[in-house]
Amino acid sequence: MKTYIISILVADEPGVLLKLCGLFVRRGFNINTIAVGSTEKKGLSRIMITLNSDGKKITQLKKQLIKVIDVVGVSDLTENTIVEELCLIKLGINGEKERDEIINNVNLFKAKIIDINKTNIIIQITDRPNKIKNFIDVLSDYEIVKITRTGTVAIKDIGTNNN
Amino acid sequence: MKGSQMILNTLKDNGVNTTFGYPGGSVIPLFDAVYNDNEFRNILVRHEQAAAHAADGYARASGNVGVAIATSGPGATNLVTGLGTAYYDSSPVLAFGGQVSVNFLGKDAFQESDMMGITLPITKHNFQIRNPDDINATIRKAIKIATSRRPGPVYVELPKECQVGDITKPNPKTAEVLNCGPMPRAKKEDIKKLADGLLNTQAPLILVGGGVLLANASGQINKLIELLNIPVATTLMAKGVIPDNHPLNLGMIGMHGRKSANYAIMNADLIVVLGCRFSDRITGDTDAFARDAKIIQIDIDSSEINKNIDIDMSIIGDVKSILDDLLAVLKMKIKSPKQTDWSKKMKKIKQLCCCDIDIGKTPIDPRKVIKEINAAIKDTDIVTTGVGQHQMYAAHFLERKYPRTFITSGGFGTMGSGFPFAIGAKIAKPDVEVIDIDGDGSFIMNSQELATCKEENIKATPVILNNNYLGMVRQWLEIFYGRRYSQVGLGNTTDFVKMADAYGLEGILVEKPSEIKDALKEAMGNDETTIVNIMIEKESNILPMLPPGGTLKEAFGGCMEQAGYECFEK
Ligand SMILES: Cc1ncc(C[n+]2csc(CCOP(=O)(O)OP(=O)(O)O)c2C)c(N)n1
Ligand SMILES: [Mg+2]
Secondary structure, eight states, X not given: OEEEEEEEEEEOOTTHHHHHHHHHHHTTOOEEEEEEEEOSSTTEEEEEXXXXXXXXXXXXXXXXHHHSTTEEEEEEOSSXXXXXXXXXXXXXOOSHHHHHXXXXXXXXXXXXXXXXXXXXXXXXXXXXXXXXXXXXHHHTTSEEEEEEEOOOEEEEOTTSOOO | OBHHHHHXXXXXXXXXXXXXXXXXXXXXXXXXXXXXXXXXXXXXXXXXXXXXXXXXXXXXXXXXXXXXXXXXXXXXXXXXXXXXXXXXXXXXXXXXXXXXXXXXXXXXXXXXXXXXXXXXXXXXXXXXXXXXXXXXXXXXXXXXXXXXXXXXXXXXXXXXHHHHSBOOSOOOSOOOOTXXXXXXXXXXXXXXXXXXXXXXXXXXXXXXXXXXXXXXXXXXXXXXXXXXXXXXXXXXXXXXXSOTTOTTXXXXXXXXXOHHHHHHHHHOSEEEEESOOOOHHHHSSGGGTTTTSEEEEEESOGGGTTSSXXXXXXXXXXXXXXXXXXXXXHHHHOSSOOOOHHHHHHXXXXXXXXXXXXXXXXXXXXXXXXXXXXXXXXXXXXXXXXXXXXXXXXXXXXXXXXXXXXXXXXXXXXXXXXXXXXHHHHHHOTTSOEEEEEEXXXXXXXXXXXXXXXXXXXXXXXEEEEOSBOHHHHHHHHHHSTTOOTTOBOTTOOOHHHHHHHTTOEEEEEOSHHHHHHHHHHHHHSXXXXXXXXEBOTTOOOOSBOOTTOOGGGOBOSTTTTTGGGGGGO
């Protein structure tokens, strides 16, 4: 098992997300993250998913995806890519010492404080998913109120051919 | 012009002037347009499921799109089984469903159902048309999607506005749609590799699936068989692509396959597979399937490669053009067909595997019925079936010569599809006789269509192999559940002759083998639909069969019952 990142370029038609999600369920794929957004091309959206699977099943998934009428292209962004995710974390603050420790960690991880008051802090981190995981691990010593993440997005690095 | 008229016009422009449909609140405007249109015929079925199956039967008989119409809510959900049936056998069906007005959508209005969600996993694609100006392009796209590449059903939802609203813009010139263009031609080196493979093996076999029928490549495949003198096995869906009586056609493989065909799969060293998706009903245990053979798979759908069976080489593309290319290469290399030991042996095995089906005993042997049907029909006539033992008897013993003359629900195995299939096929091919070989269980699932036949003057002849049982399930209970016949006895309650009479039609009861011939003759000679109800032996079994999860080697019973596969070795 390995974590794959698959990018699906789709026509911006009603129901297209439903069609893809239906396919994942039917073919037994468990999606870890999903991120949807507009692209450089008008009328096309990009859906980025990550999932744990093996090479043979991923090949099958890609072929199933390309069959969906509204799918324009499918590419595997698992290798040679820039991978980022954005995560917002709300913590409770219990005393000044704790606050200083948290701020220290925010700096260590190059995260950002979005808002803060006496009792709560909201932090934003944009990084590779495993770095975000480490950050959350470190923060788990404190009172985590809420975590929300965008799902992974990726793009081929400059050295590699486009798509 | 109103949207509803635009729907009809677009269909007519695309060669559709007959639909199978049933009205209701949300399609009243559409049928109102039909009322005025002399060039358009809707066949009023008696159940929307039958509308979908009839459209499917029309599509399978003609190769063109078949169209069904239903109202929203329960009308549309009644289409679902028919859409599933078409989807699993890749049949180009276009189904229209009404829908509540757009401003009621999502508010649980009367007869609203989320058909876009419900049809999603059993259609190739679906559309909802909100604006009348989108009708023309959307229907053109829907037909293109249904019929191109690997065909399949498309569902089009028609909220009321799009039917009653006015068209305000001219129709677009083009209606482009993704993933529907012609397939790229196969690479030359792949064709060469395939040709070399076929020429340089001792025991090559061709396995033909329904995709070859869908690609209209029957002519090509028959030429290939002649040129190479190569034995061929088929799936259920490919029956008719190669004449059943061709000396090299070993018949159907799989769970209820012929021993000759399964033997060939187990003993070939190269299998070239065309348009076949390796369903579990044909492979048996996949780990043991054709373990000794190299497999080359040719398909239009790349997702079928390595899905169920690991293969050695694949070519993606249109089977017809691939075969054309292959034939061109082979013709230069082969002067005259080679008589190999392997092809001689397979011809002999085919003969060995041919049991005497002209059995005169009473109660009637189901094989005898099929034999009499063979004698009664022409090669161009069309036979449909229900699902069960009778379907498998037909698969084994019915003699077909041409593609699209045998229509059956394979992938979905839908009981009740046979009779509406026959109605659709008759509309597509009015000049041939259409016979529905059906079971007493299956036929009842859509027997209300007798009324459609009577009213619309459609002649399709149901020949019921009546064993008073859900025979196929009974067979499983006999063999694997120690004859504990739970919920399979239908009794002799249904009098099919009286049933026909109730619809103003004739029915003929047959109890002796000697009566079959005349009954078929009479029914086929009648102008109206006539039921032939044939009482057959109640507990006959269709053999050979594989135990569930078994390998092709473990098939038991059948014509070489005692002998097993060893007899072929001599
Ligand atoms: C709609 C549907 N329901 C249930 C089944 C399961 N099933 C498969 S074959 C069969 C029995 C069919 O009986 P009949 O039509 O009388 O044919 P026979 O096997 O007796 O020839 C059943 C119940 C099915 N295939 N389709
Ligand atoms: Mg029966």
